Amino acid sequence: MAHEAIYAVVDIETTGTDPKTDRIIQIGCVLIQNGQVINRFATDVNPGKRISKQIQNLTKISNSQVQKAPYFEDIAPTIANLLADTIFVAHNIYFDYQFLNHEFRRCQVPEMTIPGIDTVELAQVFLPTATSFRLGDLAENLGLHHDNPHQADSDAEVTAALLLYIQQIMRELPLVTMERIANLADMMGMQTGMFIRKNLMEMRRKNPPLADNLLIVDGIALRKKTLPLFEKNLYESIYPLKKKAKEQLFNGQLHFYKEQARLMNLVYRHFSDSQSEGLPTTKDLFIEAATGMGKTIGYLLPAAYLATPEEPLIVSTASLLLQDQLVQKDLPLINRVLPQPLVATVIKGQRHYLDLARFAISLQMPPQQKQYRLYQMATLVWLTKTVTGDFDELNLLRLDHPFFQDCGHRGTVLLDSENPFYPHDFLRFLHKRMSQSNLLIVNHAFLARESLRERPQLPKSRFLLIDEAHHLPDICEQAGRQQVSTFRFRKQVGGLTSETGLFTQLMQLFQGEPQFISQLELYLQELTALVEMQEILVTHLLKTEGTDCPQEQIVTKEELDSFDLAPRKAQAKLLLYYEEAEQIAQSLRQQVQSWINRWLPSETVLLESLLDLLAEVSAEGEILTRWFTQWQKELVHWLVPHSNQITAVFQLTDFAAPLLPKTKWYSRYDKILYLGGTLKIGGNRHYFPTRLGIPEAPVKIIQAPFDYPKQTRVILPDKGIAIHELPPQEYADQLAQYIEEIVTPVAKPILVLFTSHDTLQRVYERLHMKFLAAGREILAQGVGGSREKLLRRFSLSKDSILFGADSFWEGVDLPGERLEVLIVTRLPFTNPKRPLVAARNQYLKEQGLDPFSEEAIPQAALRLRQAYGRLVRSTEDRGLMIVLDRRLVTTKYGRKLAQAFPRKVPLMQLSPVALKAEMTRFLRNPTNDEKDD
Incomplete structure (x- = not known):
């Protein structure tokens, strides 16, 4: 009987990525045979050169640590012998394999010719819904033990665990799925495809039965879909209008908050045509309710007493992310206490869904393109899990790849009813689910595009609720472009x-x-x-x-x-x-x-x-x-x-696209409710109703449950930078100096907001190496990856500094100690020289309006208020906002902008010394009773 192969799972840490000039500083190896770890090897390596601060911070490997370690020349024969006759495994094998071979060649040791397997590609195929394929992220999401990320012994250990985990996933898949994957795997890295075929042979030998929740259609394994029918309770439930009735309903599972209860009653009365609280019977109602007070629960509960599949509540949110959050987090919470549970369906554009028939055709003649085939293989695995066929379940994908163009849905009109996949089509199933749901969830872009569609994709209804309504005008404009x-x-x-x-x-x-x-x-x-x-x-x-x-x-x-x-x-x-x-x-x-x-x-x-x-x-x-x-x-x-x-x-x-009465969809809803954390701009309640073409719509403000004067500080330096008098280079120099002085003594995560990407880059270039040398990382938009990636790294850090512009002014949810200090470098006015801003200003002038007071000031006030809102998301949060632009207090328009902050929050003007003292005192004293206010 042949011996089972030995897998050598390897990780190396190096002084950099270029094998010609960089050297190995650590190597780890875990040997696996028959699914068990049989040996381990790990050692530091003296690179014979200095390890940069950046690599030291990443790996936690210092120059003193490797000083007494062996040189690679000394251990190269040992490592070559260890790896001989094994199958080499690494996470991104191309780097480790080639770097090691370059080092073997340099040390005059024969290069490796052993087969290799890449766990990155395996993860991309067999873990298709992973949010990230970085080793540390996979370890965290799969619960794999990972003590020291970016250290070779720990990384090798977790890669070995990942390999065994993926092997287990493979062997639990249907045989037909593995057969199809094996047929597509010949373009995978090195011998990764061979590993898949080896596991397939083992599965053929055992011939496992098909799981009960799967079925085979035309050679493809699919997850069975069941359609739960909406069942109306026999006895009508009465909405709990009073506090006592709500507390009885909550039964200790939800907390009673008076602000949230008021929101519930406003929503119920608006949608049920009740005229209490001085509200006239009106189609449109705006409600400002602070983030952190539970506004989603605040509108879902009353909706449950009114919405039916015949008259569903349609909720439009600002993004796909918020759609998913509503379904996964808020809905299960509210359904615990409701006598009639809400049945929800998320609706997206048809190209978000897989067309099974077209996918099956793509498998018949797969192109000779590696990424296309990786997507095909991942989809085969995903089809054994998904009941929606929504591509967004496959995280980190760009839908503009040819695979998604080929296999994305074109709509039910083009479906062939004779095709074997017709009964299992995802878009048809979505429409069936919609017919049995009393809560339909879309995003603003989908809603806005209803005006562009020949046939509407949303049903008529009595109820439409637009959450995060302050985004709607801009999204309508973008969708109409x-x-x-x-x-x-x-x-x-x-x-x-x-x-x-x-x-x-x-x-x-x-x-x-x-x-x-x-x-x-x-x-x-x-x-x-x-x-x-x-x-x-x-x-x-x-x-x-x-x-x-x-x-x-x-x-x-x-x-x-x-x-x-x-x-x-x-x-x-x-x-x-x-x-x-x-x-x-x-x-x-x-x-x-x-x-x-x-x-x-x-x-x-x-x-x-x-x-x-x-x-x-x-x-x-x-x-x-x-x-x-x-x-x-x-x-x-x-x-x-x-x-x-x-x-x-x-x-x-x-520019007229946001005027709702002109849209195709506005007339299809009897009652529309607009909800948001910032709908009143300074003293102006009607900015958003006017922008949306419904200036007479009433606006209700629900006071936030936070003690803003106690929980926050807004501070300005008593001497500022002469913003308009300095050229960009000098302005960036002074700004960098100000920021350095403020953040250096504060060992906490700090968010710094810019209005210009150019200025952000200039300040980053002046500061990042200086802070890195001190062991502190500056994360910067446009430098370190996507917005989500930067926010994730920032939220996990103890003292990182995050430089952001544009989208970082809002939608950043970092409660508690993850964000206590926020620096605003400049008042957030849009540049009037931008062509679109200039064109909009001209449009406003032609309507007899002053662009600065009617548009620039409200927009800047909104962004300032949203930035401030990052600091307080609960009654326990505390935070400091430091504004480095003294125009906030020295100009007439600045004083208008200051109205964006909650009442009684003072603007403190302090010298650099006093500013540091106030920061230290405020941040160290969470139980401060603010005697000196």
Whole structure:
């Protein structure tokens, strides 16, 4: 009997990533055989050079620690012997394997030729819903013991545990799933595919039965889906209006908060047409309720007494993240106490869902592209788990990859009812779930796009609740923005007749249909002519005096009318060609629709791709026709050039898009409630109702349950930086000095907010190495990864400093000691020179409004209030906000902005010495009774 293979799970720590100049400082190895650890090896290595502060902070390996360790030359033969005749395993094998081989070569030891397995790729396939494939994150999420991340012995140990965990996952999968994965695995790194096939052979030998919760459809294992039917309680429950009734309902499972109870009653009365609390019967109601007071529970509870599947409550949130949080966190909590549980369904755009039939076709001829196949393999595993088919369950994916373009849903209209996957289709199941749900959850972008859809995807209802309503105007504007990229169109048309292009394949497939081929050729001629006309127009539109590199620009009707004959002819031809292309497209559509059920599935995909193309060109024709012919004051005509200066993005922004009475969806709901933590801007209650086109809508304010004067401080230095008088370089120098003085003595996480990415980068460059040398990390937007990644690292740190701009001003939930100090570098005004801001200001002027007082000040006040709101999310939180811009107290508009802070919160102006003393006193004294206030 052959011996079971030995797996050598290896991790190395190095002075850097370049094997030519960097050296190993630590190596760890765990040997596994028959699923058991049989040996371990770990040692520090003297690199013969200094370890940088950055690597020391990352690995916790110091220069003194490695000083007495052996050099790699001394241990290279031992390591080579240890690894001989094993299978090499590492997390990102390409780095460890190649670096070790480079070191063996340098030490004149024979290089490794042993097979290798990459646990990163294995994790990507067999743990498809993991939020991150970094070793530390996987260890944390899977509960694997990981004492010392970025130390070789600990990393090797946890990689070994991960390998065994994934092997167990493999062997629990259906045999058909593993067969399909093994067929796709030949492009995986090194011998990773071999490892999968080895486990498949073991499974074939044992032939495990199919789990009860799975079924096989046309060779693919799927999770069984069950549709729970909504059951109405026999006896109607009476809404608990009074405190005693609520406490009786809560039964100790929820706490009674008077502010939350008031919100509940306001929601109930609005949706049930009650006229108590001085509220008239009205369609729209705005309620400001502070974050941290439990506002989600505050609206879900009353909704449960009113919403039915026939009249569901539709809740729109600001983001996909908040959608999922509502379902996973808040809904189970409220359903514990409700006599009639809320049944919820999250709804997203159809491209968020997998089309099973199209996925099955993609498996028939998988492309020779590694990432595509990794997605296919991961999807096969995921299908044994998911009942929604929602791509967002596969974290960290960009849906613009060709795999998701090929396998994303096109809508139920294009489904073939004869296809074996039709009964199991995810979008059809979503619609069934919607019919049995009394709570439908969408995000603002989905809601706003209802105005662009031919057929609405949301039902009519009495109840619509818009949470985080302050985001709605901007999201409506973004969703209504229409654009055409001529660069993308040129590339798309060029690809149609390539060797594997759509038209090449269609012409081969339909050789016996000369009329169809002729129409395709005519359509291609129209598309080619469109590309030519687009380029002529872009070339003329981008002719700007005195610049070699044209910037994004706004085009006016006067500029367009002033062009000479050639570009005006090109414009007329462009619109004519779009009309002609649409006539040919109509004929092609009719032919395709009459054939589509006569062809094999793989051929049907080609025809569906043609229909997609026809629809896309038609939509682009409508947008460009609108761009060249519609000149209402609320429309802004953009041109964003590509680097080649012959292609650009034509873009239309509609400033009237947020005016709700003009939308298609507004009239479909009897009662709409707008909820948010910051709806009153300074003293102005009606800023948001006015922006949304419903200025008469009442606004109710529920006082926050926090003692802001006791829990917070807002401090300004008594001498500030002369912001407008300094060039960018000097301003960044002074700002860096101010920040360094403030944060150095405070050993706590600190968030620093900027209004300019350029300034953020300049200050980061001046400070990050200085702080790193002191063992303290500065995380910076645009430097250290995504917003979510930076926030995660920041929330886990003890004293990191996070530099953020834009999105970091709001939506950062860091309660308690994770955020006690916040520094605002500059008042958050948008730059009036930005083209879109300038265009909006012009639009407001034409309406007789002052852009500064009607737009700039309210927007800056909103951002300032949202930044301040990061500090206090519960009654126990405390925090300091330091504003380095003295315009807050020295200007008239600054004093208006100061109204953004809660009443009775004083603005303290302190010298540097007094500021440090106040910070120390406030942060060290959580039980402070504020006697000296």
